[in-house]
Amino acid sequence: MISALVRPLKFALFTGKAEPPPFATRRTRVPAPRWLTPFTTLDGVRLAELALALYLYGVAGSDLWDRLDAQKVEAPSPLVLQMAFLALSLPVALRDRWPLGAWRAALVTLPAYVFVDRTIDGFPPQGISYTWPLVLTYVLVLYTVASRNTEGVSIAVWVVSMAFVGVVNTNVLPMAGAVFAVPLVLGYNVRARRGASARLAEESQLKVVAEGAQAVLEERARIARELHDVVAHHMSVIAIQAEAVPLKAAGDARQLEEGLAVIRSLSLDAIAQLRQVLGVLRDADGRKETTPQPDLERIDALVANARAAGLAVLFRRSPQVEEVPQAVGLSAYRIVQESLSNVMRHAPGATVSLEVARERDELVVRVANGPGARPAESSAGAGHGLVGMRERAVLLGGTLEAGPIADGFEVVARLPLEAA
Incomplete structure (x- = not known):
C-alpha cells in the first residue's frame, strides 16, 4: 500500500x-x-x-x-x-x-x-x-x-x-485545491480521449487487415472452385475418351486419329481455362486476363463433350435465358460442368436430362441422370464438387439441392437474377 x-x-x-x-x-x-x-x-x-x-x-x-x-x-x-x-x-x-x-x-x-x-x-x-x-x-x-x-x-x-x-499560505488551500484540480482533470480527460482514439484507430486498422485477409481467403476459395470445376470436368472427359477411343477405333487409324484429335482439343480447352483462372496470379504487372468467362452460350460445348464421352444428354434451354447477368451465367455453366463430370465419374454411359430455364426472377438449372451403363471405377474425392456448387449458389443468394432420385441422381440450382 x-x-x-x-x-x-x-x-x-x-x-x-x-x-x-x-x-x-x-x-x-x-x-x-x-x-x-x-x-x-x-x-x-x-x-x-x-x-x-x-x-x-x-x-x-x-x-x-x-x-x-x-x-x-x-x-x-x-x-x-x-x-x-x-x-x-x-x-x-x-x-x-x-x-x-x-x-x-x-x-x-x-x-x-x-x-x-x-x-x-x-x-x-x-x-x-x-x-x-x-x-x-x-x-x-x-x-x-x-x-x-x-x-x-x-x-x-x-x-x-x-x-x-x-x-x-494555508488560507488559500481550498481555492488552490480547486484551481489545481481543474487543469489536472481536464488533462486527464484529454489523455483518456486521446487513448480511446488511438485504440479505435488501431482497431480500425486491425479490421482493415482482417477484411483484407478475408478477401484473400474468399479469392482463394473462388480460385479453388474454378480450378476444381475446370480440372475435374476436363480430366474426366479426357480420361474417358482415352479409354474409349482405342476400343472404338478397333485398329482403324482414321477413327483413332479423330479420337486423339478430340482429346487434344479438350486438353487445349482445359489449358486455356486454367490460364484464364491463374493468369492474374502469374502476371507480375497485375494485368488481368481479358478472355470472357464461360457463360450459358458455352453449355453446348459441355454437352458435346459429354456426348463424346458416352453420355446420352437431352438438353433443353428456354429462350428467356439468352441474357442473364455474367455472374449467374458463369455459376450456371460451372454447375452444369460439375454435374456432368460427376455423372461421368459415378454413372458412366448414363442418360442425362439437362434443363436450363427461367422461372420468374430465377434461373433454374436441373441435371438428372439415370443409372450408369457400366460400373464406376472409383468414387474417390466425392462430395467436394457438390460443396463447390452449393457455395456458388449461396454466393448469389440462391439455393442448390442435390440428392438421389429413382434409379439416379438429380441436381437443382436456383439462381436469383436480381441479386446478381
Missing part, C-alpha cells in the same frame, strides 16, 4: 519521464531562416511556447521592479531576482518537451518568487500576490503533466502542489 503511494511521488519528483507529444506530424511547421543552417523547419507550437515564456519573463520582471520601487525596499540579490523571473517563464518554455521537468523547475524556482514577494510586502506577510502570470504558468504546466502522464502521477503532482501552498 505504501509502495503504491510512494511510487507515483518518486516518479513525479525524480525519475519520471512523460509521454511524447501527441500528433507530432500534425504540428505546425514553418520554414527556418537560411541563417539557421542546422534546421530546415521550426516547430510552430514550440515557437509559440517560447514567445509566451519570453513575454512572461518580461512581465514578471517589470511587475516586480515596479513593486520594489513603489515600496522603497532594498532589492534582493540578482540571483534571487533572476530565479523569481524564471519561476514564471522557464516552466512554460519547458512544458511541451519535458512536462515533468517543467513542473520540477517550477517547484525549484517558486520559492525565490515567494521570497521576493515577501520582501516587497514585508515580514510576516498576509499572503503572496497571486498575479495572473503566476497562475497561468502553473495551470499550463499542470495541464501538460496530466495530459502526458498517468492519473497516479497527476494525483502525486496535485498532492505536492497542495503541500507547497500549505507551507506558503
Whole structure:
C-alpha cells in the first residue's frame, strides 16, 4: 500500500519521464531562416511556447521592479531576482518537451518568487500576490503533466502542489485545491480521449487487415472452385475418351486419329481455362486476363463433350435465358460442368436430362441422370464438387439441392437474377 503511494511521488519528483507529444506530424511547421543552417523547419507550437515564456519573463520582471520601487525596499540579490523571473517563464518554455521537468523547475524556482514577494510586502506577510502570470504558468504546466502522464502521477503532482501552498499560505488551500484540480482533470480527460482514439484507430486498422485477409481467403476459395470445376470436368472427359477411343477405333487409324484429335482439343480447352483462372496470379504487372468467362452460350460445348464421352444428354434451354447477368451465367455453366463430370465419374454411359430455364426472377438449372451403363471405377474425392456448387449458389443468394432420385441422381440450382 505504501509502495503504491510512494511510487507515483518518486516518479513525479525524480525519475519520471512523460509521454511524447501527441500528433507530432500534425504540428505546425514553418520554414527556418537560411541563417539557421542546422534546421530546415521550426516547430510552430514550440515557437509559440517560447514567445509566451519570453513575454512572461518580461512581465514578471517589470511587475516586480515596479513593486520594489513603489515600496522603497532594498532589492534582493540578482540571483534571487533572476530565479523569481524564471519561476514564471522557464516552466512554460519547458512544458511541451519535458512536462515533468517543467513542473520540477517550477517547484525549484517558486520559492525565490515567494521570497521576493515577501520582501516587497514585508515580514510576516498576509499572503503572496497571486498575479495572473503566476497562475497561468502553473495551470499550463499542470495541464501538460496530466495530459502526458498517468492519473497516479497527476494525483502525486496535485498532492505536492497542495503541500507547497500549505507551507506558503494555508488560507488559500481550498481555492488552490480547486484551481489545481481543474487543469489536472481536464488533462486527464484529454489523455483518456486521446487513448480511446488511438485504440479505435488501431482497431480500425486491425479490421482493415482482417477484411483484407478475408478477401484473400474468399479469392482463394473462388480460385479453388474454378480450378476444381475446370480440372475435374476436363480430366474426366479426357480420361474417358482415352479409354474409349482405342476400343472404338478397333485398329482403324482414321477413327483413332479423330479420337486423339478430340482429346487434344479438350486438353487445349482445359489449358486455356486454367490460364484464364491463374493468369492474374502469374502476371507480375497485375494485368488481368481479358478472355470472357464461360457463360450459358458455352453449355453446348459441355454437352458435346459429354456426348463424346458416352453420355446420352437431352438438353433443353428456354429462350428467356439468352441474357442473364455474367455472374449467374458463369455459376450456371460451372454447375452444369460439375454435374456432368460427376455423372461421368459415378454413372458412366448414363442418360442425362439437362434443363436450363427461367422461372420468374430465377434461373433454374436441373441435371438428372439415370443409372450408369457400366460400373464406376472409383468414387474417390466425392462430395467436394457438390460443396463447390452449393457455395456458388449461396454466393448469389440462391439455393442448390442435390440428392438421389429413382434409379439416379438429380441436381437443382436456383439462381436469383436480381441479386446478381
